[in-house]
Amino acid sequence: MSLFRTSRIIERQIDEFLDAVNQGALLFRDAVDAYLAGRLDEFNDKRERLEELEGRADHLSREVESSLYTQSLIPEHRGDVLGLLEHTDDIIDRAKTCLQRFDVERPDIPPAWQDHYHRLAHTAYAAAEAVVMAARRFFRDPAGVTDYLFKVHHYEGECDKIGLELRRGIFADPELDLAHRQHLRYFAEAVDRVADMAEAVADRLAIYSIKRRL
Amino acid sequence: MTLGVLFFLSSGLFLGWSLGANDAANVFGTAVGSRMVRFGTAALICSVFVIVGAVLGGSGAAHTLGRLGSVNALAGAFTVALSAALSTFAMTRAGLPVSTSQAIVGAIIGWNLYAGMITDTGALTSIVLSWVLCPLLAGVAAVVIFLLLKATLGRAHIHLLRQDALVRAGLILVGAFGAYSLGANNIANVMGVFLPDNPFPDRELLGMSVTGVQQLFMLGGVAIAVGVMTYSGKVMRTVGGGIMRLSPEAALVVVMAQALVLFVFASEELEAWLLGHGLPSIPLVPVSSSQAVIGAIVGLGLLRGGRMIRLRPLGSIGLGWLATPAAAGVTAFVLLFVVDNVFDQTVARTVHFRVDEAVTARMEDEGVPASTLADLLGTETTNGLSLQKTLERDHALARHVARRVVGLAEVAPIHVDLVRINRDLDPDWLGVDQMRAVRSLAGLRFDHTWQLYDALAQASPLWRLREDIPLNRLWNKEVRQKREFLVRTFRDESQP
Numbered sequence: 001m002s003l004f005r006t007s008r009i010i011e012r013q014i015d016e017f018l019d020a021v022n023q024g025a026l027l028f029r030d031a032v033d034a035y036l037a038g039r040l041d042e043f044n045d046k047r048e049r050l051e052e053l054e055g056r057a058d059h060l061s062r063e064v065e066s067s068l069y070t071q072s073l074i075p076e077h078r079g080d081v082l083g084l085l086e087h088t089d090d091i092i093d094r095a096k097t098c099l100q101r102f103d104v105e106r107p108d109i110p111p112a113w114q115d116h117y118h119r120l121a122h123t124a125y126a127a128a129e130a131v132v133m134a135a136r137r138f139f140r141d142p143a144g145v146t147d148y149l150f151k152v153h154h155y156e157g158e159c160d161k162i163g164l165e166l167r168r169g170i171f172a173d174p175e176l177d178l179a180h181r182q183h184l185r186y187f188a189e190a191v192d193r194v195a196d197m198a199e200a201v202a203d204r205l206a207i208y209s210i211k212r213r214l
Numbered sequence: 215m216t217l218g219v220l221f222f223l224s225s226g227l228f229l230g231w232s233l234g235a236n237d238a239a240n241v242f243g244t245a246v247g248s249r250m251v252r253f254g255t256a257a258l259i260c261s262v263f264v265i266v267g268a269v270l271g272g273s274g275a276a277h278t279l280g281r282l283g284s285v286n287a288l289a290g291a292f293t294v295a296l297s298a299a300l301s302t303f304a305m306t307r308a309g310l311p312v313s314t315s316q317a318i319v320g321a322i323i324g325w326n327l328y329a330g331m332i333t334d335t336g337a338l339t340s341i342v343l344s345w346v347l348c349p350l351l352a353g354v355a356a357v358v359i360f361l362l363l364k365a366t367l368g369r370a371h372i373h374l375l376r377q378d379a380l381v382r383a384g385l386i387l388v389g390a391f392g393a394y395s396l397g398a399n400n401i402a403n404v405m406g407v408f409l410p411d412n413p414f415p416d417r418e419l420l421g422m423s424v425t426g427v428q429q430l431f432m433l434g435g436v437a438i439a440v441g442v443m444t445y446s447g448k449v450m451r452t453v454g455g456g457i458m459r460l461s462p463e464a465a466l467v468v469v470m471a472q473a474l475v476l477f478v479f480a481s482e483e484l485e486a487w488l489l490g491h492g493l494p495s496i497p498l499v500p501v502s503s504s505q506a507v508i509g510a511i512v513g514l515g516l517l518r519g520g521r522m523i524r525l526r527p528l529g530s531i532g533l534g535w536l537a538t539p540a541a542a543g544v545t546a547f548v549l550l551f552v553v554d555n556v557f558d559q560t561v562a563r564t565v566h567f568r569v570d571e572a573v574t575a576r577m578e579d580e581g582v583p584a585s586t587l588a589d590l591l592g593t594e595t596t597n598g599l600s601l602q603k604t605l606e607r608d609h610a611l612a613r614h615v616a617r618r619v620v621g622l623a624e625v626a627p628i629h630v631d632l633v634r635i636n637r638d639l640d641p642d643w644l645g646v647d648q649m650r651a652v653r654s655l656a657g658l659r660f661d662h663t664w665q666l667y668d669a670l671a672q673a674s675p676l677w678r679l680r681e682d683i684p685l686n687r688l689w690n691k692e693v694r695q696k697r698e699f700l701v702r703t704f705r706d707e708s709q710p
Binding site for chain 2: 008074
């Protein structure tokens with residue numbers, strides 16, 4: 001039956017999209033690690049792969065949107081699903097932009113603060129991973145979404161704490177001039193923004209999942 | 215079939231068209247309104263299954279309507295159906311959730327009053343009871359189905375897209391079932407009044423025997439289908455997007471509950487099963503699909519705490535129970551007068567009532583002394599209602615006893631003709647013993663139907679009614695149907 005075939009195709013596209021976002025967040029984390037360790041070839045390789053994945057995620061998101069409208073599928077939740085995909089796509093988009101800035105601006109991160117950036121990238125990844133899992137749950141088990149949302153909020157809070165600690169430390173560091181301090185702060189915020197995007201998606205998911213429950 | 219007959223059927227076909235235009239929205243409205251199912255798909259499925267339901271399952275509810283009043287002239291049936299259609303139209307314009315079931319009942323009672331026939335209070339009571347029962351049952355069914363669906367979906371963890379596809383498929387399947395139930399239950403409204411004067415003879419079609427009733431119901435089903443195809447789209451979109459703003463899953467529950475209730479009130483098979491297991495049966499009565507839908511939605515509303523329930527539709531249902539039959543009854547009475555006196559058409563075949571010795575003797579057996587009815591002996595009238603009133607007023611008989619006398623006094627000249635026995639009776643349907651009993655009466659004449667029934671009961675125990683308990687109801691129903699068939703077959707039309 002074509003109805004079931006169409007929905008199977010879209011299900012697969014949505015799964016692929018979420019895989020792409022998850023994998024993109026992983027590449028983002030590893031690329032930041034590689035940059036901090038000075039492995040620039042590895043960093044560039046991961047950045048390029050992330051850019052490809054971001055393009056793929058965009059394409060999948062458009063395909064799903066087009067199918068949902070042309071086939072008039074899930075009329076009750078179409079807006080929510082498209083909003084979810086669009087905002088989840090922003091996570092990988094933000095990660096890509098962040099890595100491109102690293103590539104272009106090549107910030108000089110003193111060894112004393114590298115651990116903070118490392119922790120920040122890992123926690124932002126954890127938030128993104130949790131929100132992708134929550135998004136998967138939304139499609140199959142809306143009641144189970146809240147378990148993951150709790151994790152997203154936790155990791156985003158951790159990111160805020162690390163970011164604040166980092167900014168305080170940078171601006172208190174007498175060895176850094178103002179321009180350097182501002183440059184480092186800018187990158188702390190850029191990495192933190194990935195977690196902020198994850199939290200924005202989580203906030204939407206909380207409402208969508210309530211609407212999805214019968 | 216002449217053009218004249220087709221003209222007389224036209225009011226029923228109009229009623230069928232309006233039923234299709236309005237009630238199909240109860241089956242597919244939410245699905246089409248929420249764009250889960252395309253109108254073309256909905257209209258096609260609805261049309262096919264309405265016709266199937268009407269032809270295969272329509273006789274149960276029609277039988278109950280027939281008990282209420284047997285409109286015995288084609289012009290009368292035309293007027294009754296027209297009155298129902300007109301009052302349905304007027305009430306719809308007034309914004310009430312109108313029911314063709316209630317309109318036709320009112321119109322039949324209007325005919326009974328005009329023709330001086332007695333309304334069977336037993337049939338009327340079960341019909342009115344079913345109107346109240348219908349939305350209640352739909353509400354309960356909706357709650358049960360909703361809880362089951364919620365529990366299933368909660369455990370199954372089906373993907374949103376897969377669930378959407380399943381709900382669509384479910385809406386189509388349940389819609390088909392709903393259309394079948396609508397056809398089976400509501401065809402009695404459209405064509406029931408034409409049954410006593412059915413112009414279609416039984417015939418063979420592609421090696422299958424198709425009864426006149428089935429042909430009549432198929433014609434009505436086609437009229438409903440035309441209503442669905444031509445006009446229901448607009449109503450469906452209004453219903454789907456307007457008063458019934460439901461999620462597709464809730465829409466599925468509502469349609470399922472409504473279809474189940476209509477099926478329960480139409481299915482002879484279910485009735486047979488219930489009776490066969492000694493369970494109380496539900497009367498087979500045409501009920502309102504609109505009111506079933508409202509009942510189902512209110513049920514879901516109560517389940518969610520009752521905040522969404524608006525009292526206005528509930529009040530409208532109650533008002534509909536009274537206003538619709540009353541409006542249809544008055545319209546029928548007035549129109550029958552016009553058709554009878556202005557257009558000079560026979561709207562009711564004259565039924566004669568004669569209190570003869572057989573009647574008084576039979577009443578004596580039932581505990582009414584012959585002396586009570588002595589001064590009425592030989593009385594003949596064509597107005598059963600006035601005879602009943604005379605018996606109540608002048609002879610101090612209780613209403614049910616007076617009705618019994620009128621029933622016994624109804625004259626129905628019967629001649630058990632051997633040629634007809636051989637030609638018209640189906641030995642497979644009657645069975646050897648019942649057939650033998652009928653043959654033993656060959657050549658006899660009776661003035662009243664009950665005399666034939668008595669003679670049959672004497673000739674074979676298989677023609678006897680059994681004690682009125684649930685277990686025997688199926689048997690009694692079958693015996694009654696066979697006896698009525700014999701009366702129609704052996705009716706001596708040469709005598710008044």
